[in-house]
Amino acid sequence: APKPNEPPSPGWMPLVGSLPYMKKNLASQMLEGFPNSPLVTLYYGLEPVYILNNFEAFDEAMVKQGQRFIGRPVRVLQKPTLAATGELWREYRRFSLKTLRDFGFGRQGGEEIILREAGELCEAIDSTPAGQALSTTDLLSPAVSNVICQLVFGARTATEDPRFPKLLDMFQSLTQRRAARHMNIMLGANYKYFEQFSFLAKLMLLRPERRRVIQLSRQLLQFCKEQVAKHKGDADMQSEPRDYIDAHLQHQTNLESDRIFNDLRLAMAIRDLFVAGTDTTSNTLRWGILYMIENPDVAEKVFEEIRVNVGTERNANNEGQRQSALHGSGAGGVFPEPEKFKPERYLDAEARFSPNESVVPFGSGKRACLGESLARMELFVFFHETDAARYRFGLDPAERRSISEIKDNAENHGGGIRAPAEHKIVFTPR
Numbered sequence: 001a002p003k004p005n006e007p008p009s010p011g012w013m014p015l016v017g018s019l020p021y022m023k024k025n026l027a028s029q030m031l032e033g034f035p036n037s038p039l040v041t042l043y044y045g046l047e048p049v050y051i052l053n054n055f056e057a058f059d060e061a062m063v064k065q066g067q068r069f070i071g072r073p074v075r076v077l078q079k080p081t082l083a084a085t086g087e088l089w090r091e092y093r094r095f096s097l098k099t100l101r102d103f104g105f106g107r108q109g110g111e112e113i114i115l116r117e118a119g120e121l122c123e124a125i126d127s128t129p130a131g132q133a134l135s136t137t138d139l140l141s142p143a144v145s146n147v148i149c150q151l152v153f154g155a156r157t158a159t160e161d162p163r164f165p166k167l168l169d170m171f172q173s174l175t176q177r178r179a180a181r182h183m184n185i186m187l188g189a190n191y192k193y194f195e196q197f198s199f200l201a202k203l204m205l206l207r208p209e210r211r212r213v214i215q216l217s218r219q220l221l222q223f224c225k226e227q228v229a230k231h232k233g234d235a236d237m238q239s240e241p242r243d244y245i246d247a248h249l250q251h252q253t254n255l256e257s258d259r260i261f262n263d264l265r266l267a268m269a270i271r272d273l274f275v276a277g278t279d280t281t282s283n284t285l286r287w288g289i290l291y292m293i294e295n296p297d298v299a300e301k302v303f304e305e306i307r308v309n310v311g312t313e314r315n316a317n318n319e320g321q322r323q324s325a326l327h328g329s330g331a332g333g334v335f336p337e338p339e340k341f342k343p344e345r346y347l348d349a350e351a352r353f354s355p356n357e358s359v360v361p362f363g364s365g366k367r368a369c370l371g372e373s374l375a376r377m378e379l380f381v382f383f384h385e386t387d388a389a390r391y392r393f394g395l396d397p398a399e400r401r402s403i404s405e406i407k408d409n410a411e412n413h414g415g416g417i418r419a420p421a422e423h424k425i426v427f428t429p430r
């Protein structure tokens with residue numbers, strides 16, 4: 001049973017922990033139910049998990065005491081590299097950050113890749129008959145994926161490999177659709193208990209959806225292993241690396257032992273980069289478009305600002321990220337009228353962009369998002385320079401749901417990424 005001195009909890013039951021007490025919208029439940037508690041306890045089975053329930057608690061743990069909170073539990077589903085812990089995580093994080101920088105992400109070289117994808121995206125939109133509605137998932141996921149594909153595989157695999165649409169669909173069911181709930185349950189399950197009590201694993205896998213999650217996750221790793229094998233066949237170890245895989249293979253050869261860097265870990269690192277970097281970015285863009293439809297006056301201001309100068313326009317993006325709270329890292333309690341979409345929150349008295357430190361869509365501290373500069377570059381190019389600058393957005397006239405219903409995507413609650421429901425958009429050139 002919970003210890004008496006634990007932070008407050010919505011409830012607890014033997015075996016299932018807090019699960020029966022957790023509401024669909026956990027973020028609102030925490031903010032509204034525990035407005036004065038910096039920490040809230042949720043029990044995942046036997047294990048207490050503490051929610052950092054305001055910015056001060058988050059900053060204290062992730063930044064001020066970042067070293068103490070650097071670890072991550074080992075989960076049943078995924079034996080990770082980039083999301084691992086200890087020396088393995090440290091070495092992979094250092095190598096991956098360096099490799100991302102070497103390929104120009106966060107600098108100019110990477111922008112060319114993103115601009116090219118943005119150009120292809122516009123072509124796809126422009127070649128559809130006027131008034132025809134397009135799915136933002138079908139449109140944006142391959143474009144965003146192609147950026148990471150070029151970084152990792154050195155090719156536009158998302159549109160050039162016929163197997164890729166299935167792979168993208170797989171990501172989405174792992175992170176956003178019904179399977180996401182099961183994925184979260186699997187990820188929440190702690191390895192330690194499953195080693196000790198193997199019947200728990202058998203019990204959990206009785207549900208076919210959970211076996212499917214394991215199957216999907218294996219298929220994804222298999223695809224990554226194939227890409228590594230292909231590169232091993234044609235990589236030139238003496239030349240400049242073409243991509244992340246080449247850089248890793250060269251790094252491996254330069255090391256005396258393969259204790260940390262080896263082929264299997266490489267495949268797992270690619271998988272981690274994909275999972276972390278695809279639907280996060282594409283869904284942020286999907287949210288951005290929905291907020292523009294809901295707030296046409298803001299859309300016009302964004303357009304004007306891009307047209308006149310590039311400098312103040314990031315406020316709309318920041319506000320979209322704060323409100324959609326993709327990873328549940330919102331900034332509740334910090335702003336007046338938090339439910340309102342007000343990009344002007346981030347403008348100072350001279351109307352210059354002035355970020356607020358409590359909006360942390362990429363996390364903070366030592367485990368903060370490894371792809372933040374790549375993601376920011378993508379959001380800027382895809383959203384501001386491409387979509388908002390060239391088109392007016394409208395919801396599909398055949399759509400029966402309101403924007404709020406699309407935003408409040410019931411299927412998604414409890415999934416790894418907060419995504420709006422599937423919807424279509426009409427893009428009208430400006």
Ligand code: HEM
Binds near residue numbers: 284327371
């Ligand atoms: C809008 C897009 C994105 C958002 C909102 C986002 C957000 C986040 C957040 C909140 C974390 C967790 C920080 C923590 O555990 O404290 C994270 C971790 C991570 N992200 Fe992102 N991310 C985005 C895009 C990307 C991209 C494009 C990549 C790939 C290059 C990426 C790679 C990673 C990795 C590898 C980690 C694990 C880092 C570690 O544990 O050391 N992310 N991200």
